[in-house]
Amino acid sequence: MQDGIFKEEWLDEVKVAQSRAYTPYSNFNVGALLVTADDQYIYGANIENAAYPATICAERSALVSAYSNNIKQFKAIVVITDSKEPSSPCGTCRQVMKELCEDDMPVYLVNHVGKVIRRTVDDLLPLGFSGKDME
Numbered sequence: 131m132q133d134g135i136f137k138e139e140w141l142d143e144v145k146v147a148q149s150r151a152y153t154p155y156s157n158f159n160v161g162a163l164l165v166t167a168d169d170q171y172i173y174g175a176n177i178e179n180a181a182y183p184a185t186i187c188a189e190r191s192a193l194v195s196a197y198s199n200n201i202k203q204f205k206a207i208v209v210i211t212d213s214k215e216p217s218s219p220c221g222t223c224r225q226v227m228k229e230l231c232e233d234d235m236p237v238y239l240v241n242h243v244g245k246v247i248r249r250t251v252d253d254l255l256p257l258g259f260s261g262k263d264m265e
């Protein structure tokens with residue numbers, strides 16, 4: 131895994147992802163930009179549903195989109211929200227990142243004024259369960 135040192139242009143790209151959110155119920159728009167190992171951009175947004183639990187978060191939208199297109203090596207994921215402080219991925223998204231990304235992949239959390247917090251997948255889900263736990 132190459133470390134994706136945060137690039138300013140990722141801010142513009144993650145806002146594009148966020149603009150695609152479908153949030154008639156919460157109006158809380160989340161964008162996720164998945165940067166692939168070869169610097170492609172995969173966009174994810176939260177897609178809500180009248181049956182609330184059927185909602186898909188932005189982070190999982192991006193990861194499922196990448197895998198569906200046979201793209202599996204990532205440099206980083208950037209997540210943006212309009213919250214006061216950079217918002218933190220939900221437990222389900224952390225578990226899916228644990229499954230599909232390297233433990234040391236950077237996760238950049240960004241708020242509406244561009245404050246960026248860097249964590250890794252392992253920071254967000256320490257001692258997380260994975261296939262290794264079934265060996």
Ligand SMILES: O=c1ccn([C@H]2C[C@H](O)[C@@H](CO)O2)c(=O)[nH]1
Nearest residue numbers: 156158160176187188219220223
């Ligand atoms: O990790 C998360 C947490 C929440 N949301 C979305 C789901 C829902 O549409 C809205 C409010 O929970 O935010 C995400 O996209 N990612």
Ligand SMILES: [Zn+2]
Nearest residue numbers: 187219220223
């Ligand atoms: Zn989530």
